[in-house]
Amino acid sequence: xxxxxxxxxxxxxxxxxxxxxxxxxxxxxxxxxxxxxxxxxxxxxxxxxxxxxxxxxxxxxxxxxxxxxxxxxxxxxxxxxxxxxxxxxxxxxxxxxxxxxxxxxxxxxxxxxxxxxxxxxxxxxxxxxxxxxxxxxxxxxxxxxxxxxxxxxxxxxxxxxxxxxxxxxxxxxxxxxxxxxxxxxxxxxxxxxxxxxxxxxxxxxxxxxxxxxxxxxxxxxxxxxxxxxxxxxxxxxxxxxxxxxxxxxxxxxxxxxxxxxxxxxxxxxxxxxxxxxxxxxxxxxxxxxxxxxxxxxxxxxxxxxxxxxxxxxxxxxxxxxxxxxxxxxxxxxxxxxxxxxxxxxxxxxxxxxxxxxxxxxxxxxxxxxxxxxx
Numbered sequence: 001x002x003x004x005x006x007x008x009x010x011x012x013x014x015x016x017x018x019x020x021x022x023x024x025x026x027x028x029x030x031x032x033x034x035x036x037x038x039x040x041x042x043x044x045x046x047x048x049x050x051x052x053x054x055x056x057x058x059x060x061x062x063x064x065x066x067x068x069x070x071x072x073x074x075x076x077x078x079x080x081x082x083x084x085x086x087x088x089x090x091x092x093x094x095x096x097x098x099x100x101x102x103x104x105x106x107x108x109x110x111x112x113x114x115x116x117x118x119x120x121x122x123x124x125x126x127x128x129x130x131x132x133x134x135x136x137x138x139x140x141x142x143x144x145x146x147x148x149x150x151x152x153x154x155x156x157x158x159x160x161x162x163x164x165x166x167x168x169x170x171x172x173x174x175x176x177x178x179x180x181x182x183x184x185x186x187x188x189x190x191x192x193x194x195x196x197x198x199x200x201x202x203x204x205x206x207x208x209x210x211x212x213x214x215x216x217x218x219x220x221x222x223x224x225x226x227x228x229x230x231x232x233x234x235x236x237x238x239x240x241x242x243x244x245x246x247x248x249x250x251x252x253x254x255x256x257x258x259x260x261x262x263x264x265x266x267x268x269x270x271x272x273x274x275x276x277x278x279x280x281x282x283x284x285x286x287x288x289x290x291x292x293x294x295x296x297x298x299x300x301x302x303x304x305x306x307x308x309x310x311x312x313x314x315x316x317x318x319x320x321x322x323x324x325x326x327x328x329x330x331x332x333x334x335x336x337x338x339x340x341x342x343x344x345x346x347x348x349x350x351x352x353x354x355x356x357x358x359x360x361x362x363x364x365x366x367x368x369x370x371x372x373x374x
Contacts, residue, residue, distance in 0.1 A: 016237035019265065019274045023369035027354035033347040037357045040281050042259050043190035043211050045134050045157060048072030049329065049343055050276065050358055052192075052261055054286030055138035055160060056304070057081040057093065058297025058316075062127045064325065067294060069133025071329055072343075076136035076160045079151065080143055080304060083124050085114040090296075096316070097298035104316040108302065116143075118150045125154035136192075138162050140304070141178045152187065161193045162214060162263075180208040195263050197233035202245035202260075212259035214284060215242045235265045236278050243279025243362070268338030269345030276346070277364045287317070288342060292325040 003015045040050045053060055053068050053075035060068075060075045061083060068075035082089035092111055099107050121137075128135045136158035137151055144161055151159065161180075184191045194214020196202050205213050215238050239262050246258055262275040263284040272283050290301035299321045305314030322328065322339055331341030338345065355361040 014237075016234040017368060018234035018371075019236050019271050019278075020371045021234070021368060022236050022274055022278075023367050024274060024277055024349065024353055025365035025367055026352055027365070029354040031351040031354060031356060033344070033351040035356065036347045036350045038343060038346055038350070040259075040358055042158070042192075042281075045074075045190075047074055047134070047282075050280075050282035050346075051329070051343070052076070052136075052282055052284045053289055054263070054284050054303070055081075055162065056286050056290075056302065057083070057089075058096075058301045058303075059286050059289050059292075059295055061296045062124055064289075064292075064294055064296065065128050065135075066131040066133055067325055068289075069128075069131070071326060073329070074134055074136055074158070076138045076158070077124055077128065078138050078304065079121055079124075079147060080116060080138075080140060082111070084116045084120040085112070087120070093296045094298065096302070097300045099316070101316070104302075108316065116147070118147065121147060121150045122154040125151070125156055129155060134158065136160055141180075144178055144183070148183070148187075152189070156189060158211075159187065159189050159191045160214075161191060162195065180205070180210075184209040192259075192261065194261070196242065197238040199241045199245045199248075202242040203249055206245065206249040206253075206258045210258060212261050212281075213242060213246075214261050214263040215239050215280065216263040216265060235262060235275065239275055239278040239280050246279070269342045270338050270349075272342060273346050273349040274366075276358060276361055277366055279362050281358060287319060288339060289325065289328060290317075291319045291322045291339060292328050293321050293323065294325050295321075 004012045005015050006012050038050055039046060039048050049072040051073035055076040055078040057078060060077055065075040065077050077083060082092055086092060096108060125135060134157045137156055138160040139147055140163045141161055190211035192212035193205055193210045195216050196205055197216060202213050216235055242260050246260055249258060259281040260279055261282045261284050262280040266272050266275055266283055266285050267287050275283050287301055289295060290297055300316050300318055302316040303314050328340050329343050331344045333340035350361050353364050355364060
């Protein structure tokens with residue numbers, strides 16, 4: 001039963017939970033971690049890791065997209081980032097990492113005023129495709145109409161439409177909004193779309209024909225959306241609500257399964273495990289991989305919200321470097337804070353609670369627990 005809390009005489013709200021506020025309960029059996037599978041599949045594409053890297057310039061370059069694919073995950077390239085605005089963005093990425101904190105937002109806004117070049121879209125996609133890994137790219141809903149033909153012509157495998165909040169019923173008096181249902185129907189590639197954070201919004205996105213839905217408002221550690229807009233839904237509740245929408249949509253559609261991908265707010269291996277336990281099929285993470293030696297941000301992390309020309313809703317965050325991409329995903333770990341060997345930790349969590357694959361693990365018992373100091 002939904003728990004309503006009285007905020008004041010004129011307003012009540014539902015109690016919602018963050019990932020920090022829940023814990024996982026071991027079952028009556030345990031397993032050997034080596035016998036646990038963390039693979040997942042969306043449409044025709046199978047991945048050995050349930051990890052989609054957040055399409056942010058500080059984490060994903062063509063080179064890191066290829067490396068993540070080689071390691072078993074998926075890394076969509078942001079086609080509104082520096083890689084499609086500049087022939088050689090490496091000096092600008094170095095500059096972004098070296099900026100004084102007080103000047104960072106203004107300078108990022110200046111750097112990202114350069115126009116997107118369609119010829120660079122094709123060139124970056126071809127660079128990733130040539131390596132043989134699954135190729136994915138990201139556009140915002142606002143840019144999808146303008147650039148989707150160049151993207152499709154370049155030959156991608158998966159299309160990600162990602163914004164802070166994406167709806168199937170955007171209303172605008174200024175321009176014709178993206179008709180998601182028609183757009184997805186006309187494409188020959190699977191589309192992942194989001195973010196959303198409620199049962200109703202997720203159900204509407206699933207009805208557009210999307211292969212996957214992003215849960216959350218993205219950005220995670222580099223986001224300031226809560227401070228700037230007041231928009232926030234704790235992730236444990238958001239994922240659980242969208243997972244319920246997936247179940248309801250399966251009944252409604254006669255069995256069509258839409259993948260739920262938790263997006264943002266997962267900085268440690270424990271967060272990833274709890275997101276999947278709440279119903280996610282995979283997670284979209286940025287900050288854990290911003291700490292990689294290969295990350296284009298050189299230990300700093302920022303998303304597209306950080307350089308919005310009118311209302312920035314993100315910031316450049318310093319994380320430092322802890323190891324290589326392979327060490328962060330597969331270990332070995334040299335720290336005890338959950339920032340390395342993310343997939344080894346997930347396997348061990350599943351083994352300790354007695355589950356052999358992702359779908360089974362979504363049934364693990366969850367309890368509400370006090371927030372623990374890390």
